[in-house]
Structure formats: C-alpha cells, structure tokens
Amino acid sequence: MNCEDFRTIVGAEPNTTNPEVLAHLERCPECARYREEMQAMDRLIYRALAVEAPTGSNADELLTRKSGTPSRVWRMAASVLVAVLVGAMSLWLLTPRDSFAREAIAHIRHEQASLVRTSDTVDPARLDQIMTSAQVRLKPGAARVSYAQYCNFRGQRIPHLVVQTEQGPVTVLVVTHAPTQEREQIEEDGFQGVIVPAPRGVIVVLGQNVPVDPVVWTVLDALEY
Incomplete structure (x- = not known):
C-alpha cells in the first residue's frame, strides 16, 4: 500500500482496522500523524453532532416565536458548528509540522x-x-x-x-x-x-x-x- 491509497482509506474511515493500513502505519511516520489528525477531527465532529437542544418551556417558546420549529434551529446550529470545525481542521492538516x-x-x-x-x-x-x-x-x-x-x-x-x-x-x-x-x-x-x-x-x-x-x-x- 502506498501513501495515497492509505490516505484515501483513512480519510473515509479514520478508525479502520484494515491490515494493510495497520502495516503501512508501522513504516510511515507521516501517515501515522495523518491518521491521528483524522481521528482527532472525527472526534470533534462527533461531539458537535451530539449537541442537544435545551429543554424547558421558556427555551421552546423563544425558539418557536423566532422560527416556529425549535428542532430545525438546533439542527442548523449544529451544522454550522460542524462546518466551522471541519474548516479549522482542514487548515491544520494543510499546514503540517513537517512540510x-x-x-x-x-x-x-x-x-x-x-x-x-x-x-x-x-x-x-x-x-x-x-x-x-x-x-x-x-x-x-x-x-x-x-x-x-x-x-x-x-x-x-x-x-x-x-x-x-x-x-x-x-x-x-x-x-x-x-x-x-x-x-x-x-x-x-x-x-x-x-x-x-x-x-x-x-x-x-x-x-x-x-x-x-x-x-x-x-x-x-x-x-x-
């Protein structure tokens, strides 16, 4: 497996246990760092998607007055947060410590x-x-x-x-x-x-x-x- 194939697989599934991927990790420190960075981004996205809308009549009433659908507002907010996180992580990945x-x-x-x-x-x-x-x-x-x-x-x-x-x-x-x-x-x-x-x-x-x-x-x- 070469570096390009490795990054294609890990980019889609950072936690893959593909034997060829694990073997490549042993001999390529740069790809090992790439996998760690992709796993870190995966965790950030997961936490962003796990955001729950607040409960309580006051919060629902406020959101309903503004949009009529409280859940839609929180889905939009989560989407924006994910986009920001992905953008920040992309900049991080594009400026690696060892160029x-x-x-x-x-x-x-x-x-x-x-x-x-x-x-x-x-x-x-x-x-x-x-x-x-x-x-x-x-x-x-x-x-x-x-x-x-x-x-x-x-x-x-x-x-x-x-x-x-x-x-x-x-x-x-x-x-x-x-x-x-x-x-x-x-x-x-x-x-x-x-x-x-x-x-x-x-x-x-x-x-x-x-x-x-x-x-x-x-x-x-x-x-x-």
Whole structure:
C-alpha cells in the first residue's frame, strides 16, 4: 500500500482496522500523524453532532416565536458548528509540522555526496531500471543524469536523480504517489527549488544557488508515465 491509497482509506474511515493500513502505519511516520489528525477531527465532529437542544418551556417558546420549529434551529446550529470545525481542521492538516519541502531537503542532505559537479553520467540501462521501478521512464539523452538511486521517501520507493547543468547539480525526486497539489516554491535551509504537479504525483526539483526551472521543464517533458 502506498501513501495515497492509505490516505484515501483513512480519510473515509479514520478508525479502520484494515491490515494493510495497520502495516503501512508501522513504516510511515507521516501517515501515522495523518491518521491521528483524522481521528482527532472525527472526534470533534462527533461531539458537535451530539449537541442537544435545551429543554424547558421558556427555551421552546423563544425558539418557536423566532422560527416556529425549535428542532430545525438546533439542527442548523449544529451544522454550522460542524462546518466551522471541519474548516479549522482542514487548515491544520494543510499546514503540517513537517512540510513536504522540509522532508525532501532532509532526504537530500542524507545523500549530500551526490551534489557535486561531474562529467560522469549514469549508465542508461541502470537509469532505465531505476525509473521503471516507479513505473515511469525518462527519454534517453534528455538530461545529463550523474546520480540515480532507489530511495525510500514518505513510505514509498522513488527515483532520486541528480541532473548536471552548466551552473551546477540539481536534485530531482520523482514522487508518483503524492497527493496532487499546485506548484510550490521552496527556499529553505540553503536550497531553492519547486514542487510541481506531474501526470502522476509530483516532482521535487532542488538546487543550491542554481536555477532549477530549466531542469523542471526538461524533466517534465522527458518523463513518460
């Protein structure tokens, strides 16, 4: 099970005991946090829906004068409360403590030795093997790839590439099982780059004082899904 499948299932049923979901939890801390957040939102919604209308003739009389149907007013109030809670939780989930960008940078720092200028390139057969493991392909000769590895990132194995440019090396992470998102600019911890949507998932392109846009367009044009 990949992260996207996990979040689809947990988003619908935060307390699921699906064995594949529980197995994925053991190896993916980010998805474990997502499940905790979804369970917290589920509890908040349940408490909101459990709100009971006050009893007593005075309360009923006041509400009846205003609307004619006391229960309808309290149903509307509960609905508004649920909407507010869902909106607040959505904002919380969209700003996680460990951002996608920060995780990508931390991953790249673990393979810092790959970020060197070199005229060497990866053997085409090896590059093709790594790309096809993620069910993608890079058109032959499209980019000067000096480094290519399988890497574990966010609970899945992804191609981790380094592309050589005239200005220096640029890292590319091809994350096929990531939620779709809009283009996100990154400038953090000495790295500059972008997360861009792809036909499946996203690609993360990062450099250090190196323009990355030419690599973004080259890779997007050369990737075959």
